Amino acid sequence: MSFDWLRFLDRYNIPYAVSGPNIGRDEIGVRCPLCGDADPRQHMGISLAGRGWSCLRNRRAHSGKSRARLIQLLLRCGEDEARRLAGYETAPIVSDDDLQAVLGRLSGGTAENVLARRDLTMPREFHPLLSGSLLATPFLEYLHGRGYGHADLVWAAREYDLRYAVSGPFARRLIIPVCDRWGRLTTWTGRAISASIEPRYKTLSTRDDYASYGCVARVATSGTLLGLPLLWRVAEPRALVLCEGPLDAVRLTTYGRAVGVYGACLFGLNISAEQLFEIEELSERFARVFLCIDSGEELRRVALLGELEPSGAGVLHLPAGVKDPGDLTPSQAVDLCLAAVS
Numbered sequence: 001m002s003f004d005w006l007r008f009l010d011r012y013n014i015p016y017a018v019s020g021p022n023i024g025r026d027e028i029g030v031r032c033p034l035c036g037d038a039d040p041r042q043h044m045g046i047s048l049a050g051r052g053w054s055c056l057r058n059r060r061a062h063s064g065k066s067r068a069r070l071i072q073l074l075l076r077c078g079e080d081e082a083r084r085l086a087g088y089e090t091a092p093i094v095s096d097d098d099l100q101a102v103l104g105r106l107s108g109g110t111a112e113n114v115l116a117r118r119d120l121t122m123p124r125e126f127h128p129l130l131s132g133s134l135l136a137t138p139f140l141e142y143l144h145g146r147g148y149g150h151a152d153l154v155w156a157a158r159e160y161d162l163r164y165a166v167s168g169p170f171a172r173r174l175i176i177p178v179c180d181r182w183g184r185l186t187t188w189t190g191r192a193i194s195a196s197i198e199p200r201y202k203t204l205s206t207r208d209d210y211a212s213y214g215c216v217a218r219v220a221t222s223g224t225l226l227g228l229p230l231l232w233r234v235a236e237p238r239a240l241v242l243c244e245g246p247l248d249a250v251r252l253t254t255y256g257r258a259v260g261v262y263g264a265c266l267f268g269l270n271i272s273a274e275q276l277f278e279i280e281e282l283s284e285r286f287a288r289v290f291l292c293i294d295s296g297e298e299l300r301r302v303a304l305l306g307e308l309e310p311s312g313a314g315v316l317h318l319p320a321g322v323k324d325p326g327d328l329t330p331s332q333a334v335d336l337c338l339a340a341v342s
Contacts, residue, residue, distance in 0.1 A: 005028060006028065009030065029041075053067075086277075125170070126165055135164070147330055152255070162175065176226070187220070238286065238340075239289070244268060248324055249325075256336075288340065290316040316336060
């Protein structure tokens with residue numbers, strides 16, 4: 001996603017330099033907002049090619065790839081305003097009274113009813129995968145059949161809070177909760193454990209008319225990434241690998257975490273502005289970002305890499321004969337993750 005830094009700086013009367021001893025190729029320089037008055041000249045270089053920004057005076061601490069973060073520092077504005085100026089979608093700022101009125105109109109009822117459903121909780125029919133119940137056996141066998149050993153399965157089930165359902169709209173599906181970076185439940189998706197069940201994935205809708213269990217998703221899967229609480233918590237992040245599906249991401253994280261490699265999924269082969277923002281923010285934590293999608297999707301791979309250019313994403317190729325990351329054997333997954341950090 002391109003961004004016109006020159007136009008932005010001119011609009012907000014921020015002095016900049018297009019050449020000089022501190023200015024690299026395809027860069028412009030501004031006074032570092034983190035150094036403040038300690039920066040006598042324009043030591044903060046901003047890449048016009050989407051490679052991020054960094055200060056010559058402190059490259060380690062004063063650098064990043066998120067343009068929203070730099071805009072927030074330059075203008076001393078809030079995160080929502082910075083995201084809007086950076087070109088990401090944000091909700092309009094409204095007063096509490098306006099919010100109550102809007103929610104009431106949208107609901108066709110009282111604003112209190114709408115506000116009450118903003119906190120999403122999982123139904124009772126979603127049982128923890130490690131509950132010890134015999135009813136969990138088919139779901140555990142499904143994951144064992146995909147190559148997970150006992151210890152790795154236990155780790156993945158606990159880290160991703162995996163659940164299962166034997167009744168209700170998500171019956172006979174492995175339930176994968178999706179949370180925001182602070183651990184709040186935003187939606188869930190269910191993976192069928194039998195080839196006879198269609199569709200393969202079923203996800204909680206954001207629309208009332210398709211709602212299951214009388215609740216709706218707080219965020220569509222197309223507007224988030226799987227595993228955000230883990231991705232923001234890990235102590236030694238080295239490589240972030242973007243995949244298509246949730247079990248692809250779980251696979252790579254389970255077998256890559258020992259070397260600092262973690263998976264996240266796009267929930268499809270498209271990428272939204274919200275996902276791009278999350279990825280750019282995460283790219284400040286992870287030294288490298290990769291795209292690893294199903295074999296045979298070369299055209300989509302090229303398109304996605306173009307959109308991921310600000311994050312400097314590269315390609316992680318699957319071994320010959322492997323269709324998607326979720327089909328990797330444990331040893332293949334380990335080798336792929338080692339290649340990401342080699």
